Each structure stands twice: as structure tokens, then as C-alpha cells.
Amino acid sequence: MVKIALAGGTSEVGHEILDALVATGKHDITLLSRQNTTPEDAVDGTTWVKVDYQDHQTLVHALQGVHTVLSFVDAPRDQDGAAQKALIDAAVAAGVKRFAPSVADSLQAPPHYLRELNKDKKVLEYSLFQCGLFLNYLGYPHKTTKHMALFESCLDLEHRRDIVFEGYDQPGTAAGRISLVTVQDLAAIMARTVESDGEWPRVGGLHANATTLAELLALVKKIKGKPFQVETLKLDDLRAMHITSSRVPMVPHRSVPPGMVERFSRMFLSNIFLKISAADGGWGVSDEWNSIFPDHEFTSIEAFLTEVCAGKE
Ligand SMILES: NC(=O)c1ccc[n+]([C@@H]2O[C@H](COP(=O)([O-])OP(=O)(O)OC[C@H]3O[C@@H](n4cnc5c(N)ncnc54)[C@H](OP(=O)(O)O)[C@@H]3O)[C@@H](O)[C@H]2O)c1
Known part of the structure; x- marks a missing residue:
């Protein structure tokens, strides 16, 4: 069992991945969202937590005990990556082990922030999922x-x-x-990465x-x-x-x-x-995840x- 927090709780792409995670029946999953939950949003086997990315303490509290954060915060709408950077800071403060920023261009602000954070020593394990x-x-x-x-x-x-x-x-x-790549293949690979014991590759290319x-x-x-x-x-x-x-x-x-x-x-x-x-x-994208899961x-x-x-x- 992995305790997972999925940020961008109402993300469409995120919910494709969420289905694959829930289907394993193994994980404790929290959805972090800026929205109030409604009965239609409720997903069996998950917990909904409302967050404000400008409120560090609330975020840290929401991430207590979380092992892996998967972010699906819409990168183009997150100005200068502010929400994802706040999420990274809170993840570090809460002792989160692994972090995946929103499927994004490695030149954007959150990947850069993660690289800087881990420049001298590993502070937060992360992978930049790239799939085209x-x-x-x-x-x-x-x-x-x-x-x-x-x-x-x-x-x-x-x-x-x-x-x-x-x-x-x-x-x-x-x-x-x-x-x-099909979003179903991305979901299948992400579900496996969550369970993998090995260190995540910093650049996580998925070459389908x-x-x-x-x-x-x-x-x-x-x-x-x-x-x-x-x-x-x-x-x-x-x-x-x-x-x-x-x-x-x-x-x-x-x-x-x-x-x-x-x-x-x-x-x-x-x-x-x-x-x-x-x-x-x-x-094009690289193939780090293909090497780790060659049977997919x-x-x-x-x-x-x-x-x-x-x-x-
Ligand atoms: N490679 C591809 O072909 C492809 C295709 C589609 C998407 N993507 C990428 O995948 C990611 C997710 O896409 P999506 O279509 O699932 O996005 P989406 O449904 O439009 O939004 C994702 C979530 O991000 C949160 N959000 C939006 N603006 C925010 C802000 N300013 N600050 C904090 N949170 C904010 C919202 O969650 P809450 O309101 O619940 O907090 C929203 O539901 C994006 O980065 C997108 O670029 C890639």
C-alpha cells in the first residue's frame, strides 16, 4: 500500500490515472482540490481534501503521512508554477518521499525548482514524466x-x-x-511506478x-x-x-x-x-520507464x- 496524494483533484488526465490506481485496490489515495467536494466528484476508495496553494500550513497538514504526490495541476494555468512550487515546499516539510509534477515540459518552472532543490543532495525524489x-x-x-x-x-x-x-x-x-501514447498506457505505467522500489529516474520518458x-x-x-x-x-x-x-x-x-x-x-x-x-x-521523448518496465x-x-x-x- 502506498499513501498517495493526487493534486489537481478534478483534473481530467488525473482521473484517468486515478482509475488505474484505484483498480489496484492497494492504495490510500487523497485528492487535493481547490474545490468543495460534491457527491458527483466522490470517487470510491479516495478521500477529498480542499486545499489552498497559498496556505503552506494547510498543505503540509494535508500531506502528513503521504509517501507519493502525483500532481496534475494544469501547468499552463498555474502562473510561474506557483501552485506546484508551493506543493513541493509542503511535500518537503511534510516528509513526502516522491513527487511527480504535472506531465510537463522540463523547461517549465516546477521541474526547474525540483532540479535546484536536489542540486547538492537528494531532498525529494522526483520524476518528470514525459510522454509526448x-x-x-x-x-x-x-x-x-x-x-x-x-x-x-x-x-x-x-x-x-x-x-x-x-x-x-x-x-x-x-x-x-x-x-x-494512449492515456491508458500512461496510467498503467504510472500505477506501476508508484509501487516500484527502485529510485525514480529524474527524467521519466515513456516512449510508446x-x-x-x-x-x-x-x-x-x-x-x-x-x-x-x-x-x-x-x-x-x-x-x-x-x-x-x-x-x-x-x-x-x-x-x-x-x-x-x-x-x-x-x-x-x-x-x-x-x-x-x-x-x-x-x-520526441526518452525511454527511461520502458527500460524499467520492459514487459509493458x-x-x-x-x-x-x-x-x-x-x-x-
Ligand atoms: N501530453 C498531452 O497530450 C496532454 C494532454 C492533456 C493535458 N496534458 C497536461 O496534463 C496536465 C493536466 O491536464 P488536464 O487536462 O487534466 O487539466 P485540467 O483538467 O484542465 O486541470 C487540472 C487541474 O488543475 C487544477 N488547477 C487549474 N488551474 C490551477 C491553478 N492556477 N492553480 C492550482 N491548480 C489549478 C484544477 O484542479 P482543482 O480545481 O481540483 O484544484 C484542475 O482540475 C496539464 O499540465 C496538461 O498540460 C497533456
Whole structure:
């Protein structure tokens, strides 16, 4: 049994992971949330604790006896990582053993804070879980998640159309690579990491699938057995957030005010394409967790999309 605190108690991604943790029937799990609990929020086998990230003592109290903190605090909305930094400080004060910040870019503030904290000696064991983009989005509108809302992506299987960026099909370059993993695979691995005795790797890459937009397009053409209509965006246009395609995949995430969805979606598409096309190798991830759990079989892109296209989910 591990005493776990899951921060960002109402997180959609967090609840996908929570299901896997609860299913083991082994752990004592506390959900830390800024919200008051409601009967709909109650999850069997868990305890709900309301927290204020600006109140150090309340946080320390909530973390008494906790071994592992898994944070799903929405990184983009946590200004300068203030909430996650407060959580780290409280975890240290409460004697927490392990900490996983929100699945995030290692350049963001909380990972940097953890690195600094452990610079001279280990103060708090941590791992930066990195998994790339959730494959589940490519299956939209098919529902392949329980809690996480899915949105349309550039690759539209239903209408057989795709949006790519210039140079996406240039052979022999590292640029354009992207890592994809199902949220179920992330949940399965996280559930195992919680139980593992060995020291967590500081960078915890989860390498399920690496592909390029060109390989992805070729794969869906094969699965569907039909051609796709493809629109190409220029990188200079993306840098200016100028999207010239006939459609912009909308990302109506609950954190985005309705009036901002259009602008957010343009920014999201630009950022993702610029990240994938980066000359330093695109959006790849390392494979530390694969080495620790070599027997885990990740869902392949082909198996996932074939099943989605067959309408079975
Ligand atoms: N790689 C991918 O494909 C992918 C996809 C989706 C998400 N993500 C990442 O996964 C993480 C969780 O995403 P999600 O979709 O589950 O997020 P979410 O549901 O929008 O929010 C997570 C939780 O963070 C808490 N929160 C929000 N703003 C906060 C603030 N300013 N201070 C403190 N807590 C705050 C809220 O919990 P309470 O109100 O209960 O406190 C919220 O429910 C994010 O960092 C996101 O970037 C990655």
C-alpha cells in the first residue's frame, strides 16, 4: 500500500490515472482540490481534501503521512508554477518521499525548482514524466477516454483530411518526429511506478510510439484504403500564428473561455507544429520507464487507429 496524494483533484488526465490506481485496490489515495467536494466528484476508495496553494500550513497538514504526490495541476494555468512550487515546499516539510509534477515540459518552472532543490543532495525524489501527445486525440470523435475530453486534430479520420507543415515529408531529417501514447498506457505505467522500489529516474520518458506526420499520413491512408485531402501550412505563417488552412481544429478545453477558443486553437496548432518541426529533433521523448518496465506492451498507433476506424473503440 502506498499513501498517495493526487493534486489537481478534478483534473481530467488525473482521473484517468486515478482509475488505474484505484483498480489496484492497494492504495490510500487523497485528492487535493481547490474545490468543495460534491457527491458527483466522490470517487470510491479516495478521500477529498480542499486545499489552498497559498496556505503552506494547510498543505503540509494535508500531506502528513503521504509517501507519493502525483500532481496534475494544469501547468499552463498555474502562473510561474506557483501552485506546484508551493506543493513541493509542503511535500518537503511534510516528509513526502516522491513527487511527480504535472506531465510537463522540463523547461517549465516546477521541474526547474525540483532540479535546484536536489542540486547538492537528494531532498525529494522526483520524476518528470514525459510522454509526448496523447494518441487518443487522433481517434476523435470516437470516445476512447473516460474522463479526458477529446478534440479534433489536424488528422481527421472521418472526413479523410489532414493538415501538415511544409517540409513534413523531407526524408532523412530528425525534424518532424512526434511521440504518441494512449492515456491508458500512461496510467498503467504510472500505477506501476508508484509501487516500484527502485529510485525514480529524474527524467521519466515513456516512449510508446515515435512517428512523423508523413508516416502517420501514409498509415491512415493504408488503414482507410483511400486518399486523404492534405493542406500544407508554411512555418513562417505558423510563427505568426497565421493559419491558412480551410479549417482550424478547435480545442474547446474547459480551461479556455468560450470567447477565446478560436484564438487559443490557432495558437495551439502553431505551437504544436513548431514543436514537432523543431530542428533539434521534434517532439520526441526518452525511454527511461520502458527500460524499467520492459514487459509493458504499449498500444501501437496502427492498432489504436485500426480499432478506432473499425468503430469498435
Ligand atoms: N501530453 C498531452 O497530450 C496532454 C494532454 C492533456 C493535458 N496534458 C497536461 O496534463 C496536465 C493536466 O491536464 P488536464 O487536462 O487534466 O487539466 P485540467 O483538467 O484542465 O486541470 C487540472 C487541474 O488543475 C487544477 N488547477 C487549474 N488551474 C490551477 C491553478 N492556477 N492553480 C492550482 N491548480 C489549478 C484544477 O484542479 P482543482 O480545481 O481540483 O484544484 C484542475 O482540475 C496539464 O499540465 C496538461 O498540460 C497533456
